[in-house]
Amino acid sequence: MTVGRSLFGAIDEALAAGRPVALVTIVRAQGSTPQRVGARMLVFEDGTVLGTIGGGCYEQDAAGKARLALSTGRTSLVRYDLNDDFAEERGLVCGGQMDVFIDPLLPTPRVYVLGAGHVGRHVAALASLVGFAVTVVDDRASFADPAHFPADVHVQVAEIPDWLASANVSVRDYLVVVTRGHREDLATLREAVRRQAAYVGLIGSRAKVARLYDMLEAEGVDRTSLEAVHSPIGLDIGAVTPQEIAVSIVAELVAHRRGRIAEPHAGAPLRWTPPR
Numbered sequence: 549m550t551v552g553r554s555l556f557g558a559i560d561e562a563l564a565a566g567r568p569v570a571l572v573t574i575v576r577a578q579g580s581t582p583q584r585v586g587a588r589m590l591v592f593e594d595g596t597v598l599g600t601i602g603g604g605c606y607e608q609d610a611a612g613k614a615r616l617a618l619s620t621g622r623t624s625l626v627r628y629d630l631n632d633d634f635a636e637e638r639g640l641v642c643g644g645q646m647d648v649f650i651d652p653l654l655p656t657p658r659v660y661v662l663g664a665g666h667v668g669r670h671v672a673a674l675a676s677l678v679g680f681a682v683t684v685v686d687d688r689a690s691f692a693d694p695a696h697f698p699a700d701v702h703v704q705v706a707e708i709p710d711w712l713a714s715a716n717v718s719v720r721d722y723l724v725v726v727t728r729g730h731r732e733d734l735a736t737l738r739e740a741v742r743r744q745a746a747y748v749g750l751i752g753s754r755a756k757v758a759r760l761y762d763m764l765e766a767e768g769v770d771r772t773s774l775e776a777v778h779s780p781i782g783l784d785i786g787a788v789t790p791q792e793i794a795v796s797i798v799a800e801l802v803a804h805r806r807g808r809i810a811e812p813h814a815g816a817p818l819r820w821t822p823p824r
Contacts, residue, residue, distance in 0.1 A: 555588055555599050563655045566718050570614035571651045574601050579644020593618055610648050617652040624650045656681045657805055662708050662736050663726035664691040670794030671724055672701050685711050712739040722747040722801055734760050741773040747804050749781035
């Protein structure tokens with residue numbers, strides 16, 4: 549029981565820190581196996597292992613499959629026959645069969661909405677509704693007012709580029725750039741493309757986006773990092789109002805989260821530049 553509590557406590561700590569972890573559990577065991585049903589281990593992205601399902605090379609094999617599951621997000625059921633060539637080649641003395649279930653546990657993806665204007669406000673509310681952990685940042689206290697947002701949305705009053713430069717942005721996080729103007733977009737995008745986020749999206753027309761890219765490239769920003777930005781942001785659903793644009797943006801976030809969008813799309817530009 550102590551081992552179980554320590555494992556599940558480690559899961560809670562890892563997910564709270566934004567670290568994914570795979571739970572590997574023996575769900576069926578027959579014959580002479582080194583561990584019985586219910587034995588568990590945790591596998592982290594860096595290969596660290598906590599707990600055991602019996603040791604040996606099959607545990608190493610399961611750990612490798614667990615790390616793969618962390619990259620794909622997919623569960624798997626693996627059967628090990630300890631009487632077969634796998635066991636013989638590796639010198640295992642036990643026999644029997646066991647099934648191991650590998651369950652990747654991923655932290656709630658975080659969305660940073662950079663700009664608390666009309667579009668940002670609706671993006672934050674919708675993103676929270678569909679299961680993202682949302683933080684909104686704006687330098688205007690009257691806009692970055694917690695009263696304007698759902699209770700589970702975290703709100704920060706800060707200069708967005710400065711805040712972003714020191715933020716703990718992970719490779720699973722989403723950055724949505726919807727500031728109040730071109731100058732703010734430029735400064736925010738300059739910092740955003742330096743972070744290793746899963747997704748960076750920028751609102752605006754193609755003409756505006758092209759100007760910003762040219763300006764940043766003239767500063768020495770790598771063009772490849774700019775081409776990875778999703779802009780114009782959002783799926784092309786013909787959105788016009790701030791609410792509709794927020795729907796298009798959050799729909800793209802969900803599509804990216806579910807593996808339906810891997811690269812920036814080539815959607816049509818917004819026909820209207822909305823109030824921020």
